[in-house]
Amino acid sequence: MIYSDKTIAALATPKGAGALAIIRVSGNDTFSIVEKCLKEKKRFIKASPSMIRLYTFIDSCNTIIDEITAIKYRAPKSYTGEDMVEIICHGNELIVENILSELINNGASYAGKGEFTRRAFLNNKTDLLKAESIHELITSKNSVSHDNALNSYMGLNKNKIDTLISEIQNIMIELESEIEFSEEDDILERDSLGEIKRKIDGFHDYIRNELEKRVLLKEVENGVNVSFIGPSNVGKSSILNLVLGYERSIVDDFHGTTRDFVSESRKINNLLVTFIDTAGYKDTDIAVEKVSLDKTTKVADDSNVVVYVTSADRPLESFEHNYIQKSNCLYLGIINKTDLSSGDDKVRYFLDRKIPYIKTVATEEQSRESILNFIYSEIQKTFAQIDENCIITNVRQENLFKYIDVKLQELPKLHMSQLELVSFSLGEILKSLEEFSGKIVTDTVLNTIFNQFCIGK
């Protein structure tokens, strides 16, 4: 609702990367909501209005999101005339989205278009003469108001939402026709409930699929973790050193030189890639080794890309099978030391499992380029595809999709005796879409029924 008294939050500076970004929160619950998100709660409570102080912004699991500064404004001495907080964080889109997400989780709502300004007017914060011209600004579609950063942030891809709206409407139309006419009239001569169910399921699959893509994409945007795993002494550390371009990991001919992980990030093109070297894998019951290997497994599980490194000159050992392709991520293979042997059994091994692989000699400098290219292009292949098709592009949309997903999960069973309840819940989804897009569409459901169905009695 645009005219509500909820506490609202939004990015106030232009979207995109910058040194700093400002997030504004306004409304009665502002202080309590922000407080929940800060590690230094007492400091925040004690801070007097307009005092800038440093805080740690955390999520519900106490994970640090960013180091921020925040300014409190007490009503009516604020831009909107309500209690307000301005959060100044680092100008990274992801940080901004995470901060907003936390604020929303703690009870704030996304601000409607120009809502801060609107509230400012309502609370007499702007003089009467200005009011009219700013009305125009709020309502005209292409104007550049001083809130334009906010607007552009809230601006959304209309077509996507329109598609969702019409999908929901179509389902509701079928439901309403079933409710209103199925007994008396001759409009439905088919398995209408089954058809409605299929449509709802299809819609839900679509929403879920988009959310999954979004999660994946967010991970990738955050940076990609690439871990090198494999038996000990196949050259994992050499490969890491090679891609990093300097001696980061100690290399030795003895088995199991690397016990702890070594990781470092590099930017490949626009992608932030963190390479992680792990302890070599070996059939062992030495306690120290075991702990270290458990860690390796965990690292592999947390990685977006797992590169299995093997050496051409050694046979595949039985324990390696337990290892390969355990984690649910992009799996790549490197056959090292191909100067010593052809490694045909490994080639067959990777081919059989459809794992992209590359042959290399880590001790040769020219291998660097080919390894980086190989890893980057495989990442591109997998994630770029998602990127192009992902219709959720910001936190606001993501939350809308999440809301829809929850609503659909809670949808009453499609039983003849509760069609009106299913319709009610779909109506809630429709309404949230309406509010999101600022369009009024409720009336169209009934109107469309008459154009699609023949109704007699």
Next chain:
Amino acid sequence: MKTDIIVIGGGHGGIEAAQIAAKSDLDVMLITSNIDTIGNMSCNPAIGGIAKGNMAREIDALGGLMGKTIDKTGIQFRMLNKSKGLAVWGPRAQADKFAYAALSRKYLDGMSNLSIYQDTVVEILVSNNTVSGVKTECGYVIHCKAVILTMGTFLNGTGWIGMNTFSCGRKGEPPSLFLSESIQSFGIKSGRLKTGTPVRLNKDTVDFSKLKEQPGDDEPWPFSFSTREKITNKTVCWELKSNLKTHDIIRENLHQSPLYSGMIKSVGPRYCPSIEDKIVKFGDRNGHTLHLEPEGLNTKEMYLNGFSTSLPFDVQLEMIHSLDGLENAQILKPGYAIEYDYFLPSQLKHTLESRVIENLFFAGQINGTSGYEEAGGQGIIAGINALCKLKNWPEFVLSRDSSYIGVLIDDLITKGTDEPYRMFTARAEYRLLLRQDNADERLMPLVKDMGLIDEDVYEYRSAIWKKRKDHLSNLKNVYLDCEQWNNYSSLTKLTKKSDAHSFLKRPEVTIKDYIHLGILDETYDNDILGLEADIKYEGFILKQQREIERQGKIDTTEIPSNLDYDTVGGLLTETREKLKNIKPVTLGQASRISGVTPADISVLMLYLSRISKK
């Protein structure tokens, strides 16, 4: 001659308006062109249906006559949508249309301060923009303080059968020719609508062995909340289907249809389409369901529901004879279309009083609706408000969350209509609350203090509401026995002890089961349904109530009637024009005008808060 309130028209709107106003000490006069057609069922000989049944019961809960009349003159009763959720059940009854009209007349005759007079009103007399009386065809002037217009389809009515046109209000009755012009002369805008009616057949010429029988409910339930005696079914209806041959005949003769040849230009109801409409729009169907319904117990006349037509008579005959079972059927009355004047309802207040002329009220089909229940609902609201106006009582306006009648009137006034408006459950955003079973509890308390409900009826209903409430809390403490339940029903399995309240939320469980199992000591009737609905819908109703509260905030924000929209910046010209025309009374009403966006509402809200702070 002098009276307080004049009601023009003796149809379903006029009857309710006249009788409710006459429950007070005011003098009411009902003027009709034909005293013998009071309460006539011009089209379908039936009351109720989905959503319409709810309205019929709402009329009853407001002190109306419709429910009482149909309970006594109904010949077949059915609860529609019984396989679906309780919120969308709708009672419907076939009437003996002669008995219905006669009883309506008898009720009116029995009211001491209501007089009935046969004449045709040709002019509304106005002084100082306020109603002062009416003038009739005979030159007779009757002075009064308020007039309620309920002329149905009579204003400049034109009937059509094929290319033949005839001037009528209803076939066989003259139209009302001058009244429309008199009303328009005040600057009240009118439009033109079209509706139609099917053929009536001779029962003796129908081969019923080829039709499917459609019986009434085993245990029919009454419409009126005051009816305590049992009602019974006295007849059955019949079902049949049109076939490809019928469709071919229609297609071949479309050029003779006044609609499809372009002679009738006004808009007809999409949801009550003529058989021609159905074929043109949905020609791919193999057949359309039709119903053959008796018009009474002592008449041969039968109504062919779903077969409204305005094709020439010989084509109608050919169409009828192509139907199974009707090969030799004789037409008693041909189907026809009728075009008539209506007044744009956006010119009214929520009380149904004109915004142009004071104390002039509009109700029923002249506001662009279709159906007896829609007309009756408006009639009773206009009647109550005429009464309130003359008594200096506050306006009586039903909100959208109180009733279908509230939804109907708000829709008409806020959105207007360019086709005959029919009620549907989907029009009510709060339909889980607006059920046929609880219309009494929703509305009776609102009119009780005006003396519109009999004391003993109110007491009787209050006791039922209380009983229902008691049951509601008691069921939380009653536990179901797994074995007993699982032996009784296989639809849903009870695996661990559950209280009867939460178990009822399952879609497969109904209150009928509880009564059957002795968990609830009650008889299964319409009054106990509310208990099941309140439990099943509990969470949803809560959500609706929150929504009502939220909406209530903007619904109670009044817009001053003298607001000059030209001074409000930030509105699109189109929106501004709409607001100027409709003059919404509250922000809530403004928000429901089609095309008005939340942004516009914010602008208005802003503006209002500015001027109130000033």
